[in-house]
Structure formats: C-alpha cells, structure tokens
Amino acid sequence: xxxxxxxxxxxxxxxxxxxxxxxxxxxxxxxxxxxxxxxxxxxxxxxxxxxxxxxxxxxxxxxxxxxxxxxxxxxxxxxxxxxxxxxxxxxxxxxxxxxxxxxxxxxxxxxxxxxxxxxxxxxxxxxxxxxxxxxxxxxxxxxxxxxxxxxxxxxxxxxxxxxxxxxxxxxxxxxxxxxxxxxxxxxxxxxxxxxxxxxxxxxxxxxxxxxxxxxxxxxxxxxxxxxxxxxxxxxxxxxxxxxxxxxxxxxxxxxxxxxxxxxxxxxxxxxxxxxxxxxxxxxxxxxxxxxxxxxxxxxxxxxxxxxxxxxxxxxxxxxxxxxxxxxxxxxxx
Amino acid sequence: xxxxxxxxxxxxxxxxxxxxxxxxxxxxxxxxxxxxxxxxxxxxxxxxxxxxxxxxxxxxxxxxxxxxxxxxxxxxxxxxxxxxxxxxxxxxxxxxxxxxxxxxxxxxxxxxxxxxxxxxxxxxxxxxxxxxxxxxxxxxxxxxxxxxxxxxxxxxxxxxxxxxxxxxxxxxxxxxxxxxxxxxxxxxxxxxxxxxxxxxxxxxxxxxxxxxxxxxxxxxxxxxxxxxxxxxxxxxxxxxxxxxxxxxxxxxxxxxxxxxxxxxxxxxxxxxxxxxxxxxxxxxxxxxxxxxxxxxxxxxxxxxxxxxxxxxxxxxxxxxxxxxxxxxxxxxxxxxxxxxxxxxxxxxxxxxxxxxxxxxxxxxxxxxxxxxxxxxxxxxxxxxxxxxxxxxxxxxxxxxxxxxxxxxxxxxxxxxxxxxxxxxxxxxxxxxxxxxxxxxxxxxxxxxxxxxxxxxxxxxxxxxxxxxxxxxxxxxxxxxxxxxxxxxxxxxxxxxxxxxxxxxxxxxxxxxxx
Numbered sequence: 001x002x003x004x005x006x007x008x009x010x011x012x013x014x015x016x017x018x019x020x021x022x023x024x025x026x027x028x029x030x031x032x033x034x035x036x037x038x039x040x041x042x043x044x045x046x047x048x049x050x051x052x053x054x055x056x057x058x059x060x061x062x063x064x065x066x067x068x069x070x071x072x073x074x075x076x077x078x079x080x081x082x083x084x085x086x087x088x089x090x091x092x093x094x095x096x097x098x099x100x101x102x103x104x105x106x107x108x109x110x111x112x113x114x115x116x117x118x119x120x121x122x123x124x125x126x127x128x129x130x131x132x133x134x135x136x137x138x139x140x141x142x143x144x145x146x147x148x149x150x151x152x153x154x155x156x157x158x159x160x161x162x163x164x165x166x167x168x169x170x171x172x173x174x175x176x177x178x179x180x181x182x183x184x185x186x187x188x189x190x191x192x193x194x195x196x197x198x199x200x201x202x203x204x205x206x207x208x209x210x211x212x213x214x215x216x217x218x219x220x221x222x223x224x225x226x227x228x229x230x231x232x233x234x235x236x237x238x239x240x241x242x243x244x245x246x247x248x249x250x251x252x253x254x255x256x257x258x259x260x261x262x263x264x265x266x267x268x269x270x271x272x273x274x275x276x277x278x279x280x281x282x283x284x285x286x287x288x289x290x291x292x293x294x295x296x297x298x299x300x301x302x303x304x305x306x307x308x309x310x311x312x313x314x315x316x317x318x319x320x321x322x323x324x325x326x327x328x329x330x331x332x333x
Numbered sequence: 334x335x336x337x338x339x340x341x342x343x344x345x346x347x348x349x350x351x352x353x354x355x356x357x358x359x360x361x362x363x364x365x366x367x368x369x370x371x372x373x374x375x376x377x378x379x380x381x382x383x384x385x386x387x388x389x390x391x392x393x394x395x396x397x398x399x400x401x402x403x404x405x406x407x408x409x410x411x412x413x414x415x416x417x418x419x420x421x422x423x424x425x426x427x428x429x430x431x432x433x434x435x436x437x438x439x440x441x442x443x444x445x446x447x448x449x450x451x452x453x454x455x456x457x458x459x460x461x462x463x464x465x466x467x468x469x470x471x472x473x474x475x476x477x478x479x480x481x482x483x484x485x486x487x488x489x490x491x492x493x494x495x496x497x498x499x500x501x502x503x504x505x506x507x508x509x510x511x512x513x514x515x516x517x518x519x520x521x522x523x524x525x526x527x528x529x530x531x532x533x534x535x536x537x538x539x540x541x542x543x544x545x546x547x548x549x550x551x552x553x554x555x556x557x558x559x560x561x562x563x564x565x566x567x568x569x570x571x572x573x574x575x576x577x578x579x580x581x582x583x584x585x586x587x588x589x590x591x592x593x594x595x596x597x598x599x600x601x602x603x604x605x606x607x608x609x610x611x612x613x614x615x616x617x618x619x620x621x622x623x624x625x626x627x628x629x630x631x632x633x634x635x636x637x638x639x640x641x642x643x644x645x646x647x648x649x650x651x652x653x654x655x656x657x658x659x660x661x662x663x664x665x666x667x668x669x670x671x672x673x674x675x676x677x678x679x680x681x682x683x684x685x686x687x688x689x690x691x692x693x694x695x696x697x698x699x700x701x702x703x704x705x706x707x708x709x710x711x712x713x714x715x716x717x718x719x720x721x722x723x724x725x726x727x728x729x730x731x732x733x734x735x736x737x738x739x740x741x742x743x744x745x746x747x748x749x750x751x752x753x754x755x756x757x758x759x760x761x762x763x764x765x766x767x768x769x770x771x772x773x774x775x776x777x778x779x780x781x782x783x784x785x786x787x788x789x790x791x792x793x794x795x796x797x798x799x800x801x802x803x804x805x806x807x808x809x810x811x812x813x814x815x816x817x818x819x820x821x822x823x824x825x826x827x828x829x830x831x832x833x834x835x836x837x838x839x840x841x842x843x844x845x846x847x
Contacts, residue, residue: 201710203705213689222671
C-alpha cells in the first residue's frame with residue numbers, strides 16, 4: 001500500500017485516473033444560479049425584435065461606451081464584495097483620479113499622469129484595506145468615512161471648481177477609437193477578461209472567495225486574511241481610478257463630485273449579476289451581465305420612448321428579485 | 334438500584350415524567366424506551382457516557398427534541414412539546430451548553446427578552462427592575478442589571494441564563510453540561526446556585542458527566558447507557574466509582590482497523606510542559622511518525638485546548654514544543670502549517686469547509702502552491718490530484734466542481750480530511766474527526782486515519798467520543814482537570830477501565846502517571 005493518503009504527480013500512473021463526471025444534474029439551485037443569464041438573453045432578444053434600432057453596431061457600441069466607466073468601477077467592487085466587504089469610497093477615488101490625471105498631464109504628459117492617478121487609486125485602496133484590517137473597522141463604516149475624506153481632498157485640490165483638460169494626449173483615452181470601438185470600450189472589455197480570469201483562476205482569487213465565504217475556516221487553513229482583504233481593496237481602488245480616468249477623458253473635465261452618484265449603481269450591478277452581498281460567492285462575468293442588464297434597461301426605455309420615470313422602478317424591482325433569490329438560496333442550504 | 338419502596342412517590346410529588354420514550358437520529362438509536370420520574374423540588378441528575386442518550390432525554394423535557402414514541406407528562410398530564418416555546422409555557426426551561434444570549438443587550442434586557450412587562454406598549458422599566466431585583470436576591474446573585482452581556486464571563490452569562498429561566502416562571506430547569514465551560518471555583522458557585530434554586534421551590538434536571546459535581550448536588554441520579562436507563566436512585570447511595578461502573582460496559586458497534594506498529598524513529602512532535610493559564614498545565618508528550626496518540630478527557634479536561642495549542646490556534650502561556658527536535662513557537666495556524674502541523678477542526682461547517690464553494694477548492698486552499706504556477710491555479714493538475722485523493726477516500730460526488738454542501742455529512746467530513754492532509758503535514762491534529770456522520774462513514778474514516786498514519790504521518794487524536802480514541806490510538810494520554818493523569822496502552826487496558834480513569838481521575842486502575 002504505497003501512499004494511499006497523499007498523491008504526487010509521479011505516483012499518478014499507479015492511480016486510477018478515470019475522469020470524474022464534469023457536470024452535475026440541473027437542480028433548482030442551478031436554475032437560480034443562472035437566472036440572470038436567462039433574464040439578460042430574454043431582454044436582449046425582446047429588444048432586438050421589438051425595435052430595429054437596438055441590435056445595430058452603432059447602438060451596441062454606444063451603450064458599451066456609455067457604461068465603460070461604471071463597468072470598470074463595478075469590476076473592482078466585485079473583489080471587495082466577494083471578500084465579504086464593501087467599498088463605498090470608489091466614487092470619490094474615481095473623481096480624484098480624473099482630477100489628478102487632468103492636472104498632471106500638462107506637467108508630466110498624459111501617460112505618466114494616468115499612471116500616477118491609477119497608483120493613487122491603489123494606494124487609497126490599500127489604506128482602506130489597512131483601516132479595515134488593522135483598525136478592525138467594518139468596511140462599510142471605514143469606506144463611508146474615507147469616501148468623505150477623499151472627496152474633501154478632491155475639493156481642496158480643485159478649489160471646488162470644474163477643471164478642464166485641453167491636452168489631446170489625455171483625451172485620446174476616452175475619445176479616441178480603434179478597431180471600430182472607442183478605446184474606453186476596449187479597456188473595459190480587456191479589464192473584464194483580465195479580472196475575470198484572475199478572480200476565477202488565480203490563487204489570490206481562491207483566497208478572496210475563501211475569506212468571504214468562511215473567515216474562520218480560511219484562517220485555520222493558513223490563508224493570510226489581512227493581506228487578502230487589503231489586496232481586494234487595492235484592486236477596487238485601482239479599478240475606480242481607471243474608471244475615473246476613462247470618464248474624465250471622455251468629457252474632458254473633472255470635478256470633485258462626479259463619482260459620488262456611481263457607487264450604489266456599481267454595487268447594484270454586482271448584486272444583480274448574482275454575486276452574494278454576504279461574500280464568498282460571485283464572479284466577474286456576473287458583474288458584466290449586471291452592468292449590461294442595467295445598461296440595456298436604460299437603452300430600451302430610450303429606444304421605445306417609454307417614460308424614463310419608470311426605469312428606476314424596474315431597476316429597483318430587479319435588485320429586490322436578486323437579493324431575495326440570494327437570501328432564499330442561503331436559507332435552504 | 335430500584336427507585337422502589339424506599340422513595341415511594343406520590344403523583345403530586347412528580348413534576349415531570351417520561352414513559353417508554355424512543356428516539357432515533359438516522360441510524361443512531363438515541364433512546365430505547367426510557368422511563369424517568371422527576372420529583373418536585375429536587376435535583377435530578379442524568380449521567381452517562383457520550384452518546385448514552387442523556388442529553389437527548391434532557392432535550393425532550395425542554396421541547397428541543399420530539400420523541401418518536403412514548404409519553405411526556407407534566408404534573409401528571411400528558412403533553413406534547415413541538416418546540417422549546419411550548420415547554421416554556423408549561424414551565425420547563427433549558428439552560429443549554431451553547432449559551433443563547435444577545436451580547437449587545439444589557440443583562441436585564443436579556444432576562445426579559447420576549448417576556449417584557451409592558452405598559453401602553455412600552456417596556457415597563459420600573460416593574461422589570463423590581464422583578465429583576467427580586468430574582469437576583471432570591472438567588473443571591475450580585476449582577477448589575479445594566480451591564481452589557483458581552484462584557485461578562487462564561488460563569489456570569491450562565492447566571493443570566495438562569496435568571497432568565499426563572500423570569501419565565503420556570504418550575505423545571507434543565508441544565509445541560511452546565512459545568513463544562515467553568516473553572517473550579519465557578520463550578521462551586523454554580524452548584525450553590527442549583528441548591529438555592531431547589532430551596533426556592535424549583536426543580537432541576539442536571540445533565541452532566543462530571544460525576545463528582547453530580548454527587549455533590551443531586552438528590553436522585555439516573556444513569557443511562559446505550560439509550561436506556563440502567564439505574565435510578567438516591568445520590569447518597571452512590572460514589573463516583575459505582576456511577577462509573579453503571580455507566581460503563583456499553584456495547585460498542587463500531588469497528589476499528591487493526592493497529593500497525595509505529596516507527597521507532599525520533600519524535601516528530603515533542604510537547605514539553607505546555608500550559609495555558611487556568612485551563613491546562615504541565616502537558617508533556619511525544620508523537621512519532623506513523624503513530625496515533627490519543628488525548629482522552631471530558632469536555633472540561635483541557636484536551637481540546639491542548640490540541641488547539643499544538644495546531645497554533647491557541648497560544649499557550651508556558652512550555653515548549655519541538656518539531657523534529659527543533660524548538661518552535663507557533664503564533665498562528667499559518668505558522669503551524671509552515672512547520673508541518675495541520676488541523677482537522679472540530680466543526681466542518683464553522684471552521685473547516687467553504688460550504689458554498691466547489692469541492693476542489695476546499696481541498697486545495699490550504700496549500701495552493703502545489704497546484705499553481707506564477708500565482709495561477711493549474712486546474713488540470715488540481716483536478717487530477719484532488720480527484721485521485723477523493724477516490725482513494727471513496728467520496729461520492731457528482732463532480733469536483735459540485736459545491737460541498739451538495740454532499741452528505743460523511744462525504745463532507747472526508748473532504749475535510751482530504752483538505753487537512755493535502756498540505757502533506759508531518760503531524761495531523763484531528764479533532765473529533767467523525768463528528769456528525771453515520772456509523773458506516775465513521776469506520777471508513779477510521780481506516781483512512783489508520784492508513785495515513787501507516788504512510789508516515791503522526792496523528793494527535795482528540796475526541797469527546799472516547800471510544801474512537803481508544804479504538805484508534807497507539808497510546809492514550811488521559812486528561813482530567815487540565816492535567817495528564819495517566820498514559821495508557823489501549824491494548825493493555827480494558828475500555829471500561831480507561832473510561833473509569835477519564836471519568837473519576839482515579840489512578841488505581843491505570844498504569845500510573847505519565
């Protein structure tokens with residue numbers, strides 16, 4: 001009986017290596033897991049059939065472009081939410097990064113200015129994470145507070161006014177295009193793929209799920225919880241800064257308050273995709289679907305000339321459906 | 334020891350009674366036709382080994398468990414409790430092992446939670462305050478009503494639970510293992526409280542396996558074994574020894590793999606004079622490769638804490654640990670893992686598994702470096718390694734990507750075992766490795782542990798199910814009151830004899846102290 005307990009790659013030929021069946025039978029839970037895909041496809045098909053304007057390249061690219069910044073924001077937030085935390089400061093980081101980008105471009109050039117702005121986001125994220133880990137403050141409160149601090153910082157830097165950029169180098173990020181789409185869309189799609197693969201396939205990604213899913217088990221398994229949480233915040237800070245730069249260069253201006261209204265929509269996009277608000281569950285592709293679902297609802301209202309007042313009611317109702325489904329799934333297991 | 338003519342009881346004197354009680358949990362027959370009478374204004378103790386059915390019986394009285402057959406009578410009238418609330422209405426309240434207070438609330442608010450005295454829809458503070466004073470004076474407690482419960486120690490929290498029981502006009506209080514979380518002087522205090530409760534007209538059902546406590550406080554002792562009552566009679570006629578004799582001699586339907594000899598090699602783990610203030614002291618032992626060393630003791634013996642210290646979860650205050658002869662100071666589970674000590678934690682749900690994540694992730698999370706490169710998981714390699722490991726463990730699953738919570742308890746426990754050995758430890762600290770699994774899964778986990786040891790691992794086994802420690806270990810350290818009182822060879826000592834040591838700390842039956 002050689003090594004019945006642990007197996008090394010070399011010992012494998014002696015072992016039974018029949019592949020295990022890869023797919024479980026569809027269950028109620030699976031249906032629930034993928035409900036968001038169904039809703040997304042349904043809406044997509046309905047809109048395509050209903051209006052001729054929806055399924056056109058111009059419209060689709062436009063919708064993507066308009067949602068590139070919030071999409072990037074939501075990608076970052078997915079990491080903190082799965083780790084069992086909230087990052088409410090992303091809106092302020094978003095604003096500040098745009099401001100830093102515009103202000104530094106004349107001095108350092110667009111590329112370096114953007115890099116510094118993104119680094120600012122990462123540093124602010126690390127500080128958020130540090131506050132949560134070492135200060136033992138609930139992330140909701142910690143980032144509620146830093147949100148104001150960062151907003152205040154942005155006010156101080158700008159003197160409270162809108163700052164304008166005239167440097168074409170900076171504007172190219174948000175306004176330039178190539179391959180039939182704006183750079184901003186390419187950047188968002190690229191980031192979605194990178195973060196998606198990273199979260200699903202990296203060791204760090206595993207740890208994010210572990211910490212959010214069962215903190216004590218993660219600790220006993222030797223996972224460095226503090227490091228993982230701080231890194232998750234660093235990612236959401238970084239992504240918020242990238243989103244802020246995209247937005248600032250799209251419109252060519254920045255001001256302290258631009259990102260404030262985007263925090264809750266970003267969180268809503270994450271949740272509606274099926275990522276659990278309790279942490280430990282979720283995925284980047286879900287966030288992408290969540291962002292696109294909201295985008296499609298807005299687009300649909302516009303194309304069908306429906307009264308936009310009802311749009312918010314529909315969106316709110318969808319959020320309720322998503323969280324109730326999550327809560328039910330939890331109580332049953 | 335019949336409860337016959339000497340204590341002929343009138344029906345008025347019996348507050349609660351069960352007749353022909355039967356209860357099954359899956360494949361486990363917890364109660365097989367139990368008859369017990371509890372006399373008003375007495376302390377009635379239920380004793381028995383782990384799994385004898387005493388806790389289940391206590392929980393039937395308090396409405397937490399519904400029997401499959403048999404009747405429960407309160408004040409001579411048959412009742413059916415569907416939930417603890419029904420029992421409370423009838424005056425039966427449990428003070429459980431797991432305390433159930435709201436830590437953020439004040440003492441007084443916890444006491445009256447759910448039974449607040451109201452005036453015009455608001456809580457009548459003054460009246461509640463008066464009632465609280467009345468109850469605490471009655472019991473001789475010195476507790477400030479406006480202290481936060483989270484600032485109280487275990488003993489004081491227990492007092493709050495007891496006041497809370499009385500605030501619900503409890504006539505029968507069920508205390509389930511009340512002394513297990515207490516240190517010596519707190520135990521004395523609790524026993525005083527129990528006496529005072531009875532002096533004030535309450536009846537107490539005292540479920541415990543701490544025999545001396547039982548004898549100190551109770552009027553009647555009922556001994557259970559294998560889900561049956563083996564004796565019931567006045568406590569004054571018993572000694573710890575006679576009780577232990579009655580408790581033991583139960584039938585064991587578990588099968589264990591044959592022991593294979595450990596190596597004579599140097600110890601992989603040496604523990605020297607380990608101590609934790611007020612909890613355990615002067616614990617010294619060695620674990621060699623291929624050896625299973627058991628720690629046997631009751632819940633309050635300190636055995637679980639020693640295991641926690643070895644696994645880096647608890648920091649001991651004294652003593653030394655050596656791994657492969659090199660002194661180490663473990664400050665965290667991560668640290669312990671780095672030194673080759675892996676923990677199989679007690680509760681797979683709270684401390685072990687990520688229930689809503691795929692099986693594969695659960696197994697590899699402790700040492701992802703084996704199945705990753707440049708920080709990215711090598712899913713194919715992971716699938717092959719985990720798949721082959723779990724096949725060896727005979728885990729029934731639809732797919733490696735299925736969530737752990739889709740598995741049965743026994744298979745979950747095997748995944749937990751696979752997780753704790755995936756890190757390829759030198760020493761596995763296994764705490765209650767078969768918790769909450771059926772008999773079949775138990776014996777296959779026993780064979781797996783035996784195989785793991787045979788392949789070179791040293792295993793430190795701790796379990797409140799003493800029989801599995803006895804059945805698996807090469808050597809057993811018996812702990813009592815935070816000390817190792819004996820080291821025994823399970824092949825050279827009968828189970829009942831060892832159990833007597835565990836229960837009574839009486840060394841005459843053992844081979845002497847370690």
